[in-house]
Amino acid sequence: MNKRLKFLDRYLTLWIFIAMVVGIAIGYLFPSTSDALSGMSSGSTNIPLAAGLLLMMFPPLAKVDYTLLPGIIRNKRLLWTSLLLNWIIGPILMTALAMLFLPDEPGYRTGLILIGLARCIAMVIVWNDLAGGNRETAALLVAINSVFQLFTYSAMAWLFLYWIPLNVGLDGIMVDIPFSAIAESVLVYLGIPFLAGWIARNALTRYKGLVWYNHTFIPFISPVTLIALLGTIVLMFILKANQIVDLPGDVARVALPLLIYFIVMFFGSFLINKSAGLSYENNAAVAFTATGNNFELAIAVCIAVFGLHSDQAFAGVIGPLVEVPALILLVQAAFWLKKRLYS
Numbered sequence: 001m002n003k004r005l006k007f008l009d010r011y012l013t014l015w016i017f018i019a020m021v022v023g024i025a026i027g028y029l030f031p032s033t034s035d036a037l038s039g040m041s042s043g044s045t046n047i048p049l050a051a052g053l054l055l056m057m058f059p060p061l062a063k064v065d066y067t068l069l070p071g072i073i074r075n076k077r078l079l080w081t082s083l084l085l086n087w088i089i090g091p092i093l094m095t096a097l098a099m100l101f102l103p104d105e106p107g108y109r110t111g112l113i114l115i116g117l118a119r120c121i122a123m124v125i126v127w128n129d130l131a132g133g134n135r136e137t138a139a140l141l142v143a144i145n146s147v148f149q150l151f152t153y154s155a156m157a158w159l160f161l162y163w164i165p166l167n168v169g170l171d172g173i174m175v176d177i178p179f180s181a182i183a184e185s186v187l188v189y190l191g192i193p194f195l196a197g198w199i200a201r202n203a204l205t206r207y208k209g210l211v212w213y214n215h216t217f218i219p220f221i222s223p224v225t226l227i228a229l230l231g232t233i234v235l236m237f238i239l240k241a242n243q244i245v246d247l248p249g250d251v252a253r254v255a256l257p258l259l260i261y262f263i264v265m266f267f268g269s270f271l272i273n274k275s276a277g278l279s280y281e282n283n284a285a286v287a288f289t290a291t292g293n294n295f296e297l298a299i300a301v302c303i304a305v306f307g308l309h310s311d312q313a314f315a316g317v318i319g320p321l322v323e324v325p326a327l328i329l330l331v332q333a334a335f336w337l338k339k340r341l342y343s
Helices: 003-012 012-029 032-038 048-061 066-073 077-101 105-119 124-130 135-167 179-208 210-239 243-245 248-275 280-291 295-306 311-342
Strands: none
Touching: 003 032, 003 280, 012 032, 012 210, 012 243, 012 295, 032 210, 032 243, 048 124, 048 179, 048 210, 066 135, 066 295, 077 105, 077 135, 077 248, 077 280, 105 248, 105 295, 105 311, 124 135, 124 210, 124 280, 124 311, 135 280, 179 210, 179 295, 210 243, 210 311, 243 248, 243 311, 248 280, 248 311, 280 311, 295 311
16 A cells, blocks of 8 residues: 555656546547536535545545644644735735736636635645645644635625725626535535544544554555545546637636746745744645635535636636646645755
8 A cells, every 4th residue: 555655646746637638538529428427416516526525635634633733723823824824815816816817807807716715625635745744734724714714705705806896996796605605615525524534533543543543544545545636637627628628718817827826825825934933844734725725615606606607617617627736736846845945
């Protein structure tokens, strides 16, 4: 198992780009595959895609030592830095980029802003784990983000989609975001894997002991993350292959500000966290939680409010297609920054 994990991990960037190409080829050459996958949905949640995400997140959350969380809560500098990056700098940066690059495309602009407001609560667990970040810190910050999203997402959507655009000369949009869409995203993509990881750790350590759990069970399930990640990427690109091939110009217009956002947020977060005195492990956890976005929530809101075939939904689905390859490259960037800033 360890050899398989090392083999997958060593060439992960290559596997991800191959998975993207395979997904696009299958979806474009065999449209019935995309139609069949699209039909496996409940509301705005695609069942195979959700299953892949849940499988991907289970091993990192099973590795978390939940007894360490109270100690992390007492690190006020870490928590305040994360809140600043996630709930002030991140949304402002995404909104500014959306207005700068898409002033003539209100639909795409709205979709990008909704992505920026949806702070990451899912795949960031995987990126942090791959970069050697502190698992307990990442788990705690993800939980905090989920609580903030439940109670502030609608208000922030009003601020960034209506009030701010009106005051900079753009058309504002009043958005009525159903609380159920936010709650469903938090429950499915965070609640289920969190609960599964907590139950697995508590039940198996009591029954088999901590040594067996860390040295037998964890190595056994670890490859699941990377295998599920690759499968999820193939599914995502199958579902959106036609849009990527038929509308490359629109994809590029939405992708460019997203790519700039990920780069600026990650490197900016890393430098801010280093100046705040955070260790590399905590720095990586804060940086990845600040850089990633909850695209599941953004897509669900775009579909629920604007419709499945809206420009907003199109921008929403481009989000993860850019985030996945961008964040895996930033995993490599994290190791480079570790050598430069922490050697």
